[in-house]
Amino acid sequence: MSVEAITKAFRQTVCEQVRIESEGANRFRVFTPFMFNDGDHLAIVLKKEGKGWLLSDEGHTLMHLTYELDERDLREGGRQKIISNALSAFTVEERDGELVIGIEDSRYGDALYSFIQALMKISDVSYLSRERVRTTFFEDVKTFIEENIPGDKIRTSWSDPEHDPDGKYPVDFVIEGTKGPVFIYAMTNDDRVKEAMINLLMFEKWGLKFHSIGIFENQEEINRKNLARFSDVCEKLFSSFPSNRDRLLKYIRETAGMAAA
Amino acid sequence: MAVQLTDTEIGALIHETKILPEDFRVRIRPRTKRGHKEFEYEVDGQDGHAFLLKFRQNELNTLDFSVILLYIPKGSNQHFRLRRYNGKSHEHTNKIEGDTFFGFHIHTATERYQQQGLDEDAYAVQTDRYADFISATDCLLKDCGFAISNKNRSLALWGMN
Numbered sequence: 001m002s003v004e005a006i007t008k009a010f011r012q013t014v015c016e017q018v019r020i021e022s023e024g025a026n027r028f029r030v031f032t033p034f035m036f037n038d039g040d041h042l043a044i045v046l047k048k049e050g051k052g053w054l055l056s057d058e059g060h061t062l063m064h065l066t067y068e069l070d071e072r073d074l075r076e077g078g079r080q081k082i083i084s085n086a087l088s089a090f091t092v093e094e095r096d097g098e099l100v101i102g103i104e105d106s107r108y109g110d111a112l113y114s115f116i117q118a119l120m121k122i123s124d125v126s127y128l129s130r131e132r133v134r135t136t137f138f139e140d141v142k143t144f145i146e147e148n149i150p151g152d153k154i155r156t157s158w159s160d161p162e163h164d165p166d167g168k169y170p171v172d173f174v175i176e177g178t179k180g181p182v183f184i185y186a187m188t189n190d191d192r193v194k195e196a197m198i199n200l201l202m203f204e205k206w207g208l209k210f211h212s213i214g215i216f217e218n219q220e221e222i223n224r225k226n227l228a229r230f231s232d233v234c235e236k237l238f239s240s241f242p243s244n245r246d247r248l249l250k251y252i253r254e255t256a257g258m259a260a261a
Numbered sequence: 262m263a264v265q266l267t268d269t270e271i272g273a274l275i276h277e278t279k280i281l282p283e284d285f286r287v288r289i290r291p292r293t294k295r296g297h298k299e300f301e302y303e304v305d306g307q308d309g310h311a312f313l314l315k316f317r318q319n320e321l322n323t324l325d326f327s328v329i330l331l332y333i334p335k336g337s338n339q340h341f342r343l344r345r346y347n348g349k350s351h352e353h354t355n356k357i358e359g360d361t362f363f364g365f366h367i368h369t370a371t372e373r374y375q376q377q378g379l380d381e382d383a384y385a386v387q388t389d390r391y392a393d394f395i396s397a398t399d400c401l402l403k404d405c406g407f408a409i410s411n412k413n414r415s416l417a418l419w420g421m422n
Contacts, residue, residue, distance in 0.1 A: 031352055031363070033354075035352075035354055037379070037380045037383070038368065038379075038380040038382060038383045039353050039354045039355055039356055039379075039380075039383045039384075039385065040347070040351050040352075040353050041351045041352040041353065041354065041361075042351065043325065043350045043351040058319065058321040058322045058325065058350070059295075059296030059297055059319050059320065059321050059322070059325070060319060060322075060325055060350055060351065062295055062296060062297075063296060063297040063299075063317050063319055063325070063327075066294070066297070066299060066317060067315065067317070067327060067329060067342070067345070068340075071294040071295055071299070074295075096295060096296055097294075097295035097296020097297060097320075098296050098321060
């Protein structure tokens with residue numbers, strides 16, 4: 001096959017895979033071979049807005065990501081950064097969920113390629129999927145406490161029988177010590193942090209005397225506002241468990257007034 | 262490790278009886294989220310399995326929606342998509358079979374797509390059984406073992422218009 005024939009065949013194949021179809025006045029659907037992991041192709045519309053033309057995904061890309069991820073996850077941390085970087089790198093604008101790129105000087109092709117690159121980059125955030133299998137964090141903390149604190153000093157899922165007979169405000173672990181009880185919460189996510197915060201505030205309201213410890217599976221994954229509020233009501237925080245085992249045990253023993261085993 | 266299911270297990274989960282309260286639709290409170298409305302509803306199957314219904318409706322394009330049935334395996338926070346009833350806003354390609362189409366389509370979890378390392382519900386078939394969000398929801402409820410009262414349906418009730 002000659003170079004010319006290869007070139008022609010190449011162009012023909014590539015061109016055939018990008019096509020547009022009219023969807024009413026000043027509006028066309030753009031079909032491309034680019035797709036998400038599930039085989040759904042990118043949604044792209046070419047439409048006139050004011051005096052100019054633009055390409056839009058009409059909000060499909062971010063909505064598609066929410067089939068797997070929480071929308072909130074797209075606004076925080078690494079995923080938010082990937083999305084904002086992709087938007088700025090390819091001069092794509094977000095308008096309340098709709099991604100658009102303007103077409104300058106009739107350069108439709110350039111705009112389309114930039115738009116596709118941005119959408120593909122954004123769709124990559126699904127690879128940063130949340131940890132799928134439940135962790136053994138809580139069980140690990142429980143085992144650690146049981147191995148290092150005398151069994152008769154530990155209460156698991158304790159609630160105050162006087163103020164809370166229905167057990168609405170439980171504590172993950174209570175260590176009974178000579179200096180008073182130590183309340184320990186093992187937290188994997190924002191919901192658990194909020195729950196622990198409410199419980200601690202309720203204990204304060206009831207006038208309970210206690211020390212409190214919060215252990216995070218991964219503090220970096222906790223919303224900053226939630227973390228700030230929680231730190232106001234909890235005495236001591238440990239940002240993670242595995243690397244703080246010794247410090248955690250030392251702190252529990254000191255706070256509870258226990259001698260080392 | 263991601264949960265993998267056989268076609269037999271997938272079929273059993275899809276057809277497991279799931280009872281929704283009579284006022285199920287009234288309970289729905291869709292929220293606007295960055296260009297689309299969404300809501301989710303957890304339901305238990307009669308064989309003890311946990312399921313989640315996800316609803317998505319694009320606010321710019323009424324033909325762009327998705328009604329999804331997911332299975333939540335015990336002891337895991339993984340959501341496994343069993344069925345997904347999509348609108349008509351994009352083409353779909355079945356990567357194994359190689360066919361591409363543009364239209365309303367229903368994604369179904371399959372063993373063979375999982376074995377190829379693809380998304381569990383990456384296989385889809387085109388359909389003319391529905392043409393909007395509500396009729397797609399009806400199809401999912403009918404196809405997937407749901408028992409529910411069908412009274413008092415309207416777009417406004419769903420909060421989708």
